[in-house]
Amino acid sequence: xxxxxxxxxxxxxxxxxxxxxxxxxxxxxxxxxxxxxxxxxxxxxxxxxxxxxxxxxxxxxxxxxxxxxxxxxxxxxxxxxxxxxxxxxxxxxxxxxxxxxxxxxxxxxxxxxxxxxxxxxxxxxxxxxxxxxxxxxxxxxxxxxxxxxxxxxxxxxxxxxxxxxxxxxxxxxxxxxxxxxxxxxxxxxxxxxxxxxxxxxxxxxxxxxxxxxxxxxxxxxxxxxxxxxxxxxxxxxxxxxxxxxxxxxxxxxxxxxxxxxxxxxxxxxxxxxxxxxxxxxxxxxxxxxxxxxxxxxxxxxxxxxxxxxxxxxxxxxxxxxxxxxxxxxxxxxxxxxxxxxxxxxxxxxxxxxxxxxxxxxxxxxxxxxxxxxxxxxxxxxxxxxxxxxxx
Numbered sequence: 001x002x003x004x005x006x007x008x009x010x011x012x013x014x015x016x017x018x019x020x021x022x023x024x025x026x027x028x029x030x031x032x033x034x035x036x037x038x039x040x041x042x043x044x045x046x047x048x049x050x051x052x053x054x055x056x057x058x059x060x061x062x063x064x065x066x067x068x069x070x071x072x073x074x075x076x077x078x079x080x081x082x083x084x085x086x087x088x089x090x091x092x093x094x095x096x097x098x099x100x101x102x103x104x105x106x107x108x109x110x111x112x113x114x115x116x117x118x119x120x121x122x123x124x125x126x127x128x129x130x131x132x133x134x135x136x137x138x139x140x141x142x143x144x145x146x147x148x149x150x151x152x153x154x155x156x157x158x159x160x161x162x163x164x165x166x167x168x169x170x171x172x173x174x175x176x177x178x179x180x181x182x183x184x185x186x187x188x189x190x191x192x193x194x195x196x197x198x199x200x201x202x203x204x205x206x207x208x209x210x211x212x213x214x215x216x217x218x219x220x221x222x223x224x225x226x227x228x229x230x231x232x233x234x235x236x237x238x239x240x241x242x243x244x245x246x247x248x249x250x251x252x253x254x255x256x257x258x259x260x261x262x263x264x265x266x267x268x269x270x271x272x273x274x275x276x277x278x279x280x281x282x283x284x285x286x287x288x289x290x291x292x293x294x295x296x297x298x299x300x301x302x303x304x305x306x307x308x309x310x311x312x313x314x315x316x317x318x319x320x321x322x323x324x325x326x327x328x329x330x331x332x333x334x335x336x337x338x339x340x341x342x343x344x345x346x347x348x349x350x351x352x353x354x355x356x357x358x359x360x361x362x363x364x365x366x367x368x369x370x371x372x373x374x375x376x377x378x379x380x381x382x383x384x385x386x387x388x389x390x391x
Contacts, residue, residue, distance in 0.1 A: 008034065049082065265302070296380070340353040345376065
């Protein structure tokens with residue numbers, strides 16, 4: 001039972017019976033009782049409504065089941081909804097066991113027949129009702145806490161399952177992508193070993209070139225996987241140095257243009273806005289812009305253009321790379337930045353499916369965001385926005 005003082009809200013329209021209950025409470029030796037008496041359910045609801053979202057200043061409700069504005073058990077759910085933590089003891093003139101059971105079923109903690117009430121019966125009922133309600137509230141809170149923990153644990157297990165599935169798929173795809181260059185190496189090395197004296201010099205050089213190309217592909221793949229691993233474990237750090245962005249972009253374009261000659265693709269570069277020297281991570285920028293430019297060229301049609309815009313703003317800088325290539329199906333764009341994800345329309349165009357995942361990680365490490373707009377057969381535009389740090 002709470003404290004040494006018990007505050008009771010009595011809802012009883014019969015003044016004589018209300019006074020009798022008050023006299024019984026005065027005779028109690030072990031507790032001090034404070035009784036607030038109202039004659040109608042409406043009055044009680046008005047009082048309780050003042051304490052919504054606040055601590056209700058009562059320990060228990062004594063409820064007469066025959067009121068001018070409420071009859072029978074209809075008062076119980078209304079009171080329970082408004083004051084769910086308060087125990088309720090119902091008072092009636094009839095000794096009806098079925099009514100008593102239904103009252104408890106609907107939320108009452110006890111049931112008293114008025115003519116059978118005396119000091120001892122009243123005090124025992126009040127004490128048991130309060131203690132029973134407190135026990136139920138503790139149980140409810142424990143159940144709620146347990147439910148939350150179960151939900152959290154379920155979410156953790158689902159996440160772990162998702163991660164394990166991703167790891168399995170990751171390993172499977174990595175194994176597949178490594179197996180292809182390995183097969184090339186084994187085949188070329190076998191031909192060189194078994195037919196060394198029969199192969200012309202030109203054929204030998206071709207096999208050696210295949211081996212070098214396969215080794216380079218494997219090395220690139222492992223480097224990209226290692227990069228993704230560092231990013232996922234939080235080891236990808238941003239090392240800022242002063243960079244002239246426009247000069248950096250022009251240099252990158254010159255390097256990239258070496259691979260555009262065969263397809264006769266023109267890179268159109270424009271720079272505008274505020275482009276003062278600022279702090280950037282050259283390594284991350286090279287991964288971001290290098291991958292996006294390489295992809296734009298790789299998936300563009302011959303004799304087309306790739307537009308590269310650099311736009312300086314007050315607190316950020318925008319890189320926009322637009323191609324006139326094959327485009328990306330709308331349904332596949334949401335998975336574009338996940339490792340080993342490639343669009344279904346790439347055909348025989350080579351790639352590991354890790355480039356855009358690396359771009360996304362680098363953009364996030366720089367505190368920026370990346371957006372993609374694409375239409376199949378029209379082209380793709382990637383827009384990267386990075387915050388500008390001047391000191």
